[in-house]
Amino acid sequence: MTAVTIRPSEPSDITVITEIYAHHVRHGTASFEEEAPGEPEMAERRAGILEAGFPYIVAERDGAVVGYAYLSKYRPRSAYRFTVENSIYIAHDAIRQGIGRALMAELVRIAEAGPWKQMMAVISDPASGSEAMHAAFGFRKVGHMEKIGFKFGQWIDVVVMQRATG
Secondary structure, three states: OOOOEEEEOOHHHHHHHHHHHHHHHHHOOOOOOOOOOOHHHHHHHHHHHHHOOOOEEEEEEOOEEEEEEEEEEOOOOHHHOOEEEEEEEEOHHHOOOOHHHHHHHHHHHHHHHOOOOEEEEEEOOHHHOHHHHHHHOOOEEEEEEEEEEEEOOEEEEEEEEEEEOO
16 A cells, blocks of 8 residues: 655645545534535635644545545634644545544644644544544543434434643
């Protein structure tokens, strides 16, 4: 298998980023959105994250984007300004190939170098392996919210994990 390269996202990546996210919206519970946003909305979201000073990165293998990740505000109130939330999405045909770990390693590296003191993960798809991956990077489970989301005719729990940085 070819090595994965992590790099900052570019506007030209939006088409693939939109496709990756749309698959998760339509077929999974990693996102609680029920309608997949189009490219203009995804481009606007990316721009907002970058304008706020957060990273938005992609994983590339053989010249193709196979995943993306970003840090964002954990909550809008100013007292949370030193806490970030991470988000990682992998192409459906590239899951469980180390791409999420490569993206997470870069997010942790960036967070450690930045002004942030805490990283949060809000995980709604326990079957994805996300909880185990976060634990491997030093996140600890700090909360479990039961039946907080409803999608695909089922109630979904959410796990909250936290990791100190800096």
